């Protein structure tokens with residue numbers, strides 16, 4: 001982490017970071033985990049003879065690996081927010097919400113995924129834990145307002161959580177880091193002209209949904225606060241980490257977030273069914289550590305991570321475990 005250390009040694013950046021901390025929030029310890037067995041109830045329609053890659057087994061195996069490593073004993077179990085609908089309605093159109101609510105079972109589970117994200121934001125914002133991971137599904141970063149599932153997503157979990165952090169807890173500037181293999185198009189769209197959210201996404205923009213052009217940097221007051229980094233098929237740890245060092249760290253220093261949300265998609269890991277990057281679990285450890293370092297510098301450690309993609313059942317579980325182990329460290 002030499003680059004990180006060099007970055008921190010810049011005295012002016014360090015002072016700015018300290019000045020950014022709201023004085024009213026105390027120092028919290030511990031890592032929260034959001035999980036609810038109802039997340040397994042959502043099953044996407046199968047193509048003939050195929051198992052849908054966004055399947056309940058992703059979470060089943062993840063929770064098994066957490067237990068095998070004893071992580072379930074180390075985390076603080078967090079409750080889902082009781083009523084996510086006002087936050088969902090504040091972000092999505094009523095047409096979209098009513099349409100999704102009409103989808104049997106999955107519409108309700110999509111609400112519970114948002115409820116998990118809000119519960120994690122509440123716990124971190126209120127200082128009950130320092131950071132949190134949501135082992136939730138369905139994912140969210142492709143969910144616009146089309147009235148239907150897009151890219152396995154129904155509600156824009158990260159965007160709704162960011163707004164909740166701002167409107168309910170008074171945070172001013174939210175950094176959203178999206179390391180999923182796919183571009184977080186709905187997150188970009190939500191904040192494209194918004195100066196209160198810095199969005200950083202690494203992805204393969206040849207892949208679904210075909211967005212994420214690096215030349216798109218935001219507009220109006222949000223100009224410069226949308227950072228798209230394209231990475232080629234075969235991307236390895238060093239290329240990903242270099243992108244973080246060269247594009248994220250200076251932008252975060254200038255932005256001075258007071259809350260961090262991670263769209264944690266593990267389809268950027270090697271051997272994914274839908275992705276073609278070659279990241280090892282160590283990359284997820286190091287990205288997590290860097291995100292935590294940013295949180296230490298600017299947000300009093302406050303960081304909420306939300307599961308997005310990840311379709312190799314074993315690989316997804318191992319990378320998520322590496323992520324959670326680092327959050328706990």
Ligand SMILES: [Zn+2]
Pocket residue numbers: 180181182265267308309310
């Ligand atoms: Zn993805």
